Amino acid sequence: MADTLTIRTAGIVTVQDLGRVGRSRYGLPANGAADQHSARVANVLCGNDDRAPLLEITALDFACVPSADTLVAVTGAPADVTVGGVARPQWEPVSVRAGETIRVTGIRRGLRVYLAVLGSFEADHLQGSCAPDTVLGFGPALRDGDELALRTSCPPIDHPFSRIPLFRLRAPVPTFPTTWTIDVTDGPDRAEFGDTGRRLYDAPFSVSPQSNHIGLRLRGAVPRRVTRGEILSRGVPIGAVEVPAGDELLVLHRGRGVTAGYPVLAVVTATGLSALGQVRPGQAVRFRHRTLDQAVTAHRTQRHAVDALRTRVRTAFDALRIRAPLGS
Amino acid sequence: MNGHVTITDCGDSALVAKAVGLDAEDAWRLVHALADALDAVRLTGVHDVVPTYDALLVEFDSTATDHDTVRRVLAREAARLGPDPAPTTPPRRFVVPVVYGGEHGPDLPEVAAQLGLTESEVIALHTGSDLTVRCLGAPAGAPMTDGPPFPRPVPRLASPRTRVDPGSVAVAGRQAVICPMPSPGGWPLLGRTPVRVLDLHSDPITAYRPGDTFRFRPIAPRQWDEYADLPLAACHG
Numbered sequence: 001m002a003d004t005l006t007i008r009t010a011g012i013v014t015v016q017d018l019g020r021v022g023r024s025r026y027g028l029p030a031n032g033a034a035d036q037h038s039a040r041v042a043n044v045l046c047g048n049d050d051r052a053p054l055l056e057i058t059a060l061d062f063a064c065v066p067s068a069d070t071l072v073a074v075t076g077a078p079a080d081v082t083v084g085g086v087a088r089p090q091w092e093p094v095s096v097r098a099g100e101t102i103r104v105t106g107i108r109r110g111l112r113v114y115l116a117v118l119g120s121f122e123a124d125h126l127q128g129s130c131a132p133d134t135v136l137g138f139g140p141a142l143r144d145g146d147e148l149a150l151r152t153s154c155p156p157i158d159h160p161f162s163r164i165p166l167f168r169l170r171a172p173v174p175t176f177p178t179t180w181t182i183d184v185t186d187g188p189d190r191a192e193f194g195d196t197g198r199r200l201y202d203a204p205f206s207v208s209p210q211s212n213h214i215g216l217r218l219r220g221a222v223p224r225r226v227t228r229g230e231i232l233s234r235g236v237p238i239g240a241v242e243v244p245a246g247d248e249l250l251v252l253h254r255g256r257g258v259t260a261g262y263p264v265l266a267v268v269t270a271t272g273l274s275a276l277g278q279v280r281p282g283q284a285v286r287f288r289h290r291t292l293d294q295a296v297t298a299h300r301t302q303r304h305a306v307d308a309l310r311t312r313v314r315t316a317f318d319a320l321r322i323r324a325p326l327g328s
Numbered sequence: 329m330n331g332h333v334t335i336t337d338c339g340d341s342a343l344v345a346k347a348v349g350l351d352a353e354d355a356w357r358l359v360h361a362l363a364d365a366l367d368a369v370r371l372t373g374v375h376d377v378v379p380t381y382d383a384l385l386v387e388f389d390s391t392a393t394d395h396d397t398v399r400r401v402l403a404r405e406a407a408r409l410g411p412d413p414a415p416t417t418p419p420r421r422f423v424v425p426v427v428y429g430g431e432h433g434p435d436l437p438e439v440a441a442q443l444g445l446t447e448s449e450v451i452a453l454h455t456g457s458d459l460t461v462r463c464l465g466a467p468a469g470a471p472m473t474d475g476p477p478f479p480r481p482v483p484r485l486a487s488p489r490t491r492v493d494p495g496s497v498a499v500a501g502r503q504a505v506i507c508p509m510p511s512p513g514g515w516p517l518l519g520r521t522p523v524r525v526l527d528l529h530s531d532p533i534t535a536y537r538p539g540d541t542f543r544f545r546p547i548a549p550r551q552w553d554e555y556a557d558l559p560l561a562a563c564h565g
Contacts, residue, residue, distance in 0.1 A: 024376035026533050027464045135467045188336045188344050235378025235385025237342040257466035267339025295340035296390045303391040
């Protein structure tokens, strides 16, 4: 019998990865972790492949128990993380003994927490990814008592009594503000909104409860299309900011239908999309205009920071003789 | 750029190539040929291409490539293809058995009334010609085809259904579609096919691709079981 990670308190938790790539042409959206940066860092902190399955914990309290000694990393929104009742840090690898309960409670300021396990666990895949697709009904939410088969284990590596954090890996931790600033670049149909397009930057928008991984609805002073005419359905990027009708903006996220027929006013940047994956209903969002160069530079800076972290993790794991589980 | 393609930034991780100055048929053929060409090049960092009617969305990882590189390759491939590219693969033909009306096509009477036709005339038009698959849409691989030669466009439902059964055959505007998965939908339903339209566990998930044609064929409700769950497959001749 393989070792397992047993879900004790599920809350809202799914098995995720970075999403389904290369299938847009067949009408399959990318999906995957809403906050790609936090998910990526969680796996990197465990020495895993960036695309390894991990848990996405949304809003509610969560608990699980491994049947073997292992190492986990918890990233994403600020929360109280305990292992065997002892407070442990986020954004660092944490040693867990067999049978100890890992608890994530009081998720705040953001919406989603990521929990990666050294070596990851077995997960069903569809079209190259374990990411849930709610439209297809693939990847149901986990329930209390569900067991995930761990792929490897790791002997205890910190002091059994003092529990002084062993790692100081300085992972790139994003900010979790009360009013979010979300970076966007001009969309391909910016001109269709004339002067009203500026409204996007004038005042904050409020995130509607009707928001999810498919798209976020935002209320506020919305720009208006000043042109008329049908737009043929065409591929729209993740992050597209659309004004379908009424007084709401629609910002498409990773579960978005691949094609749509609304003009695209702006496009949320790659780093902005990770931040947007953390925004809670009711929070305020202020959009910030970026040039393409600024957006790409920010994305590369963030990715370089993760690459540098990966190097530090390898060095630390080598020193501690922790076997990095998956190639990469 | 080229006379027939414009390339526009679409955020920090995508470009859009749009066919311009071509009629609808040529524009559609060009963006699909351009998508195939870009797929064949396997450019580092480019992970998805979405060709539709007159536009091609190209998605990439801007930490692995950059807009200029992708734009240059798109422009080069567009120039190589010219405004009138030959199809990459020869089109195939799929015959789709459909039970019309009744519980399987609840909107058939309404559509007939809107078009000023009898139900039989609507079925005759829907089954009377080969309809070209233009692109694959939501949810998951839905074949978006040209509509049958109805006298005028078909309006969408005033209030969309929360659930449409898989295999449902629908029309709207001047388009037609088969819904491959249970999903919400606002298109009037004419009938339903018992065959399995696609397989989420094969790669690619659909046997058909844009450019192939569908021919709908009416079957009686009692024939449903003969076809139930057979995979939709191209026919020969």
